[in-house]
Amino acid sequence: MLSIKNLTVEVDGKEILKNLSLEVGSGEVHAIMGPNGSGKSTLANVLAGRDGYEVTGGSITYLGKDLTELKIEDRAGEGLFLAFQYPVEIPGVSNIAMLKAAVNSLQKYRGEEELSAGEFLKLIKEKAAMVEMKQAFLQRSVNEGFSGGEKKRNEILQMAMLEPTLAVLDETDSGLDIDALKVVASGVNALRSPERSMIIVTHYQRLLDYIQPDFVHVLAEGNIVKTGDRTLALELEERGYSWIEQQVAKG
Amino acid sequence: MTALHDFLIGQSLKNTADPAWLSALRQRAYDRLKNRGLPGAKDEEWRLTRLSELYKQEFTFSTAAETLSLDEVPLTSSAESRLVFVNGAFDAGLSDHHLPDGISIMPFEQAAASEKLALQSFFNGSTPHEPHGFLCANTAFVQSGYVIHIAAKTIVEKPIEIIFVANNQKVAAWHCRNIVIADPLSEASIIERHLVVDNKTSYLSNCVTELHLANGARLNFYKHQHEAEDAYHIGGVYSQQSRDSHLVTNNIALGGKITRNDILAEFVGEGAHCEMNGLSVLSGKQHVDNCTEVIHAKPHCTSDEYYKSVLDDSSRSVFRGRIVVAKDAQKTDANQQNRNLLLSGKAEADTKPQLEIYADDVKCAHGATVGQLDQKSIFYLRSRGIPEEVARALLTFAFASDVVNRFNLPELRQQLSRQLTDQLLKGFLGSIETDDLLMESA
Numbered sequence: 001m002l003s004i005k006n007l008t009v010e011v012d013g014k015e016i017l018k019n020l021s022l023e024v025g026s027g028e029v030h031a032i033m034g035p036n037g038s039g040k041s042t043l044a045n046v047l048a049g050r051d052g053y054e055v056t057g058g059s060i061t062y063l064g065k066d067l068t069e070l071k072i073e074d075r076a077g078e079g080l081f082l083a084f085q086y087p088v089e090i091p092g093v094s095n096i097a098m099l100k101a102a103v104n105s106l107q108k109y110r111g112e113e114e115l116s117a118g119e120f121l122k123l124i125k126e127k128a129a130m131v132e133m134k135q136a137f138l139q140r141s142v143n144e145g146f147s148g149g150e151k152k153r154n155e156i157l158q159m160a161m162l163e164p165t166l167a168v169l170d171e172t173d174s175g176l177d178i179d180a181l182k183v184v185a186s187g188v189n190a191l192r193s194p195e196r197s198m199i200i201v202t203h204y205q206r207l208l209d210y211i212q213p214d215f216v217h218v219l220a221e222g223n224i225v226k227t228g229d230r231t232l233a234l235e236l237e238e239r240g241y242s243w244i245e246q247q248v249a250k251g
Numbered sequence: 252m253t254a255l256h257d258f259l260i261g262q263s264l265k266n267t268a269d270p271a272w273l274s275a276l277r278q279r280a281y282d283r284l285k286n287r288g289l290p291g292a293k294d295e296e297w298r299l300t301r302l303s304e305l306y307k308q309e310f311t312f313s314t315a316a317e318t319l320s321l322d323e324v325p326l327t328s329s330a331e332s333r334l335v336f337v338n339g340a341f342d343a344g345l346s347d348h349h350l351p352d353g354i355s356i357m358p359f360e361q362a363a364a365s366e367k368l369a370l371q372s373f374f375n376g377s378t379p380h381e382p383h384g385f386l387c388a389n390t391a392f393v394q395s396g397y398v399i400h401i402a403a404k405t406i407v408e409k410p411i412e413i414i415f416v417a418n419n420q421k422v423a424a425w426h427c428r429n430i431v432i433a434d435p436l437s438e439a440s441i442i443e444r445h446l447v448v449d450n451k452t453s454y455l456s457n458c459v460t461e462l463h464l465a466n467g468a469r470l471n472f473y474k475h476q477h478e479a480e481d482a483y484h485i486g487g488v489y490s491q492q493s494r495d496s497h498l499v500t501n502n503i504a505l506g507g508k509i510t511r512n513d514i515l516a517e518f519v520g521e522g523a524h525c526e527m528n529g530l531s532v533l534s535g536k537q538h539v540d541n542c543t544e545v546i547h548a549k550p551h552c553t554s555d556e557y558y559k560s561v562l563d564d565s566s567r568s569v570f571r572g573r574i575v576v577a578k579d580a581q582k583t584d585a586n587q588q589n590r591n592l593l594l595s596g597k598a599e600a601d602t603k604p605q606l607e608i609y610a611d612d613v614k615c616a617h618g619a620t621v622g623q624l625d626q627k628s629i630f631y632l633r634s635r636g637i638p639e640e641v642a643r644a645l646l647t648f649a650f651a652s653d654v655v656n657r658f659n660l661p662e663l664r665q666q667l668s669r670q671l672t673d674q675l676l677k678g679f680l681g682s683i684e685t686d687d688l689l690m691e692s693a
Binding site for chain 2: 048049050051071072073075076077081082084087088090091092093097098101102105106109141142158162
């Protein structure tokens, strides 16, 4: 589904990702862990197409297409979704208006009929219940005045509404208390399916107690230095990142 | 002197129906206009609004209008009483007097002759002592307008609506004077609309509104201007507020070629509050100049000013925000915000806060921004599959509707939101309804 080959990315002229390769198959859940500054968020942002992240080498192929050639909105149209580490507050645009605009845009991109008002309402009620979000939140401005946990739940709600093929979760667990974390994790688990792949970027192993990944990758200094199954995450928790960094330094 | 000035001072002041006090005021204003002329590039407060094209125009005074229907113009369905002025003249046929007790509404010419109203003690009572040329012209040549008197303790539940509609084949000018007298502890909402039937007409509407609020009076005032694209709108809302009165002026400018509004509030009693909201959404070569002034002459008064403009193409906005806090006006709390959104590289916004504070125990805050749409927000929306132009339109709507959300009348909030939706989101919405875009009011 996603094939990243020898990817090199620069931000402000500084190389952040160096020769990174990653293969993600259908239905797989990949966790990307690593210390601060290792390039985790850069990977998430470059997939979504954020400005200022310049691909200077390698390739990203998604569903057979060169992802870097696609506009930001067309990536979403092709089924890519990024849950933001820091969701943006948009005063004056209601959650429901944004979701309607998003759902309808995706339908249009795929040449399908727009949802009727009734169909949309039914869908959003069901998904909002899944992330334990009250109806009143839908009428409020996107993320404005939301707590950290509410913002992250809102990201999962959007993911549930847009039903992506590949979801990238950028530190969705950061700053969450355990109750919020459980809600987010159960939302993510509910969306797992053989057709949907996920890349979960996280700093902490804790999230992986609730979302069990198929693969765990350790990112250090812009490259994947170790790949394993979920036991690798447990080992990281016990021994910290310095253990990996030392291993890498030794070569 | 200019063609417009020559035209104005060439007019006869004789009006046999005038009471003596009005004739005297007309003459004084006429003399001042004749001697000092209309404002020009050398006047600091007019410097950024070029009127040379207006001054070259050949105008005629407005004559009786043809009959027209109001089917095409937006009305407030919840309004029970409505006065309609066509090309500046009162139209009894289109007006609807459905007056609750304690309130009287009449055209200016009728009110001026009424001894009971004693209009002379209000006329020009809230305008500056050194009036500019347009204000002088308004006093000298006023033919009509509306006068509303709300008796003490009268609570007017439904909004009162005044429509000024242009429907003119000639290039005409008219001067209307409106006076609202809100007696102690009265409450009302007034919607003043400036609309057009045929967008291709050209005219000058010089329309001055005075609001006189007695002790404890509460007034919500809306000025909704959507003049023709070749029209000049020059006017103002001048208010004087007594003790504990509460005034909200909402100034919405969507149409017109050049619009100039002088929005003034003066506190002459303690404990009064004034909120001033403003929204201009402009495109093409439209120009809006809002010259606002709040005079804190007494202690314990609060003012909150919130003006925004959305500027596309080569449009231009000028905002001047003068706040004067007199030496004795302790415990004043004054806030002023002016935010401008530039949608095009050719649009221009000038903003000039001007705070003159002579008291020492006061709170005054002001802020002004001129900027573009937030890139992070655009990225966020696009990452959800929303095309860039739709994302921009949504964010622009959000910026503008922020002012609309401050309106106290739900019907007006809805109507203006719908108008903004049409103007900014046309064709992008699909099945999104205006109601989805409206925020829950706080």
